[in-house]
Amino acid sequence: MAESSTQSNSKPQTLYPGKDAVVDRISSLPESLLCHILCFLPTKESVATSILSTRWELLWTLVPKLDLDSDKISSSALSLDDVDVEVARDIMFAHAVSSVLVKQECGELQTFRLRWEIWSDGWQVFWLNKNLDAWLGTAAARKVKELDLEIVMYDSDVENLKLPPSFFSCRTLVVLKLSGYIDIDIDIDTPSLSFNFPSLKILHLLEIVMPSIMYSQEHSFLRLLSGCPVLEDLSFTTTDFFEGEYQLCVPTLKRLSFGETDFNYSDYELEINAPALEYFEFYGDLRDIKFYEKLDNVVQSDVYISISKYVPEGFRRKWVFNLFAALNNVKFLSFSPRGTEWHNLGNIYPSSFQNLVELKFKVNGCSWNVLQDLLQKAPNLETLVITNGYDSVESNLYWKEPQYDPANLSSLTSFYYRGFKGLNDEVELVKYVLKEARVLKTATFQVSSGESKESVLEKLSMFPRCSTTCLLRVE
Numbered sequence: 007m008a009e010s011s012t013q014s015n016s017k018p019q020t021l022y023p024g025k026d027a028v029v030d031r032i033s034s035l036p037e038s039l040l041c042h043i044l045c046f047l048p049t050k051e052s053v054a055t056s057i058l059s060t061r062w063e064l065l066w067t068l069v070p071k072l073d074l075d076s077d078k079i080s081s082s083a084l085s086l087d088d089v090d091v092e093v094a095r096d097i098m099f100a101h102a103v104s105s106v107l108v109k110q111e112c113g114e115l116q117t118f119r120l121r122w123e124i125w126s127d128g129w130q131v132f133w134l135n136k137n138l139d140a141w142l143g144t145a146a147a148r149k150v151k152e153l154d155l156e157i158v159m160y161d162s163d164v165e166n167l168k169l170p171p172s173f174f175s176c177r178t179l180v181v182l183k184l185s186g187y188i189d190i191d192i193d194i195d196t197p198s199l200s201f202n203f204p205s206l207k208i209l210h211l212l213e214i215v216m217p218s219i220m221y222s223q224e225h226s227f228l229r230l231l232s233g234c235p236v237l238e239d240l241s242f243t244t245t246d247f248f249e250g251e252y253q254l255c256v257p258t259l260k261r262l263s264f265g266e267t268d269f270n271y272s273d274y275e276l277e278i279n280a281p282a283l284e285y286f287e288f289y290g291d292l293r294d295i296k297f298y299e300k301l302d303n304v305v306q307s308d309v310y311i312s313i314s315k316y317v318p319e320g321f322r323r324k325w326v327f328n329l330f331a332a333l334n335n336v337k338f339l340s341f342s343p344r345g346t347e348w349h350n351l352g353n354i355y356p357s358s359f360q361n362l363v364e365l366k367f368k369v370n371g372c373s374w375n376v377l378q379d380l381l382q383k384a385p386n387l388e389t390l391v392i393t394n395g396y397d398s399v400e401s402n403l404y405w406k407e408p409q410y411d412p413a414n415l416s417s418l419t420s421f422y423y424r425g426f427k428g429l430n431d432e433v434e435l436v437k438y439v440l441k442e443a444r445v446l447k448t449a450t451f452q453v454s455s456g457e458s459k460e461s462v463l464e465k466l467s468m469f470p471r472c473s474t475t476c477l478l479r480v481e
Contacts, residue, residue, distance in 0.1 A: 033061045041069050045116075048073045049106060067109055070116035074103055076123045096124055100137045107144050114178075115148040121156040124167075124187075139170040146173055151205075152181035159187040166214075174233075175202040183210040190214055190226065201233030209234060211242040231256055240264075255279040255298075265310070266290030286333065292325050297332040306338040310368075312345045323351050331356040342368035342395065343376050351376075355383050363388045363417075368395040374431055378408055385413045390439070394425030394432070394454070407438050418443040426451045428462065437469050446473040452481045 032040075044052045044066060052066040076099040099122065120141070124134065145153065157167050166189040182203070184190065190211070211227070231237065237256050241263040252274060259280040265288055279298035286301070289310040309329070313322050333339070339362055354376065362384045367377050369392060381387070408414065421439050426432060440449065453462050463480040 033059060037065070037068070040065055044069045045071045048075065048078070050074070050078050053106070068113070069110075070114060071119075072106065072110070072115065072117065073119045074099075074106070075121040077121065093125060096134060100134055103141060104137065107141060113148065115145055115150040117152040117154070118145045118150050119152075119154040121158075123158045123160070125160050135167050138167055142170055142173045146176045146178075149178040150176070151178055153179060154181075154183040155185070155188065156183075157186040157188050165189070174200070177202070177204050179203055180205050181208040182206055183208075183212075184214050185210075185212040186214065188214040190230070201230045203234045205236065206234045207236055208239040209237055209241070210239075213243055228252060228254065251275045251277070253277045253279065257281060259283055261285040263287035288329075292322075292329070294321075294325055295329055297328075300334070301332050302335055304333060304336050307333050307336045308340040309333075310342040310344065313343075313348070315346075319351075323354060326351065326354045327356060330354060334359060335361050337361050338364045340366040341376075341380070342393075343373040344370070344395075346372045348373045348376050353379050355379055357383070359384045360386060362386065364391075365389070366391040366393070368393040370395045371431075374406070374435075377435075378406060382408050382411065382414060386417050387415065388417050389420045389422075390415075390418060391422045392424065392435070394423075394427060407434065415439060415442040415446075416444055419445055419447045421446060421449040422452075423450070424452045425454050426457070426462065427454050428457065428465070436466065440469050440471045440473075440476070442472060443476070444472050446471070446476045448477050448479060450479040450481065 040062075044055065047055075049066075049069075049072050052069055055062045056064070056066055076095065103120070142153075159166070166187040168189040169184075209230075227242065231240075231254065234256070236258055238258055239261040240256065240259055241261075243264065243266060254276060257279070260282055262278070262280060262283055262285070275294040275296070277296045277298060281299055281301075282303060283301050284303050285306050286304055287308040288295070289308075290312065291314050292311045311326070313326070317325075334357060336359065339359070359380075363386060365380065365384060365387055367380070367390075369377055377392075381390075418439070421443065423432070423436065436449075436451075440446070449466075451462060451466065453459055459480045463478060466478055466480070
């Protein structure tokens with residue numbers, strides 16, 4: 007009662023707008039913390055905070071990161087025809103980037119990300135290329151550590167943008183990611199110029215142009231690698247390799263990912279010298295890939311291989327055999343054999359994968375034998391993930407149960423099947439796993455659309471299980 011009386015007699019407090027109603031605690035934070043927060047925003051949004059108050063007006067200029075995307079430039083206010091709108095957008099974006107760099111031209115630059123969709127014709131691209139030279143020169147002068155440059159062009163007749171030779175000696179760069187219509191090359195007739203990235207650890211080159219001389223070791227990509235003495239992470243595409251032999255030598259490399267994003271019919275040979283490699287990924291049509299020495303440190307590998315029907319059978323088996331011989335110590339393997347040329351290769355594995363504990367395999371109608379042989383070579387496998395990769399290819403090759411071996415699947419504890427359709431070969435594989443896996447804990451099936459989960463579970467429950475503690479799940 008006393009509390010109630012006290013509350014009823016108390017005077018209501020008055021809130022004064024601008025003083026008590028709104029408390030701006032964010033603006034009172036230290037400048038360094040505010041700049042750190044702005045680092046998580048694209049530059050356009052970071053600049054927009056300048057209108058909040060005088061406290062925020064110049065904060066964005068102190069952020070050591072630039073994230074600019076031409077797709078964010080609006081041309082809705084331009085009353086021009088379609089072509090002129092796109093050209094105007096290119097010019098607007100170029101002016102926007104130059105303006106931001108001028109206003110922020112102080113201090114070291116941690117990250118410079120630039121994504122540019124270019125619609126202009128040849129003459130305008132020449133002008134835009136001059137802008138790119140200036141931007142990269144400014145970034146290098148500000149000791150940029152990470153550069154992420156993506157160029158998209160909509161005129162196939164226009165030459166690609168070229169990186170200025172002066173940028174090829176950026177000593178502070180740690181991360182370099184280039185994607186799209188970019189020409190990276192140094193004229194071999196100019197010996198005074200060379201690639202020199204003494205701090206570069208991560209290099210990603212996706213779909214860029216790297217001119218090379220046919221049948222020559224002067225490939226600009228290989229010359230680039232020779233200028234990266236501490237490189238640890240390399241990702242690239244090989245669509246511009248001509249016929250010939252190439253040597254990729256990076257003793258410090260820990261991660262390597264490469265493949266093809268387009269058809270490349272050249273029969274090149276690639277020798278890789280990377281003894282410190284821990285992760286290896288390849289995707290595309292397999293070529294003659296040789297490793298200088300066995301990869302004892304590789305922990306994980308993802309391989310998505312197609313084999314051209316025009317390659318003689320003897321070469322097919324040799325190339326696949328050599329690849330898996332180098333990956334013999336891998337612990338985590340994701341393998342997707344594509345196409346119809348796998349059924350006649352026979353045993354492609356050189357010896358047992360004693361360290362393999364997790365296998366992800368995408369199966370089609372022509373690769374059951376590849377999976378069968380691999381399961382017999384992995385005595386310590388703990389996790390098996392199968393993905394249904396059936397396409398329009400028809401095949402009368404089905405899963406064939408291997409000869410009984412007490413070591414087969416003796417360590418398997420987890421089994422997952424994605425896209426289970428209940429086809430004969432899938433059913434036979436599942437029966438084999440459930441019968442052989444003595445310590446299996448869970449068997450999970452993600453069924454295809456249209457399949458009844460209840461009927462699939464009922465059918466699976468009828469199969470004999472060696473493990474008395476195995477739990478069946480249908481998703």
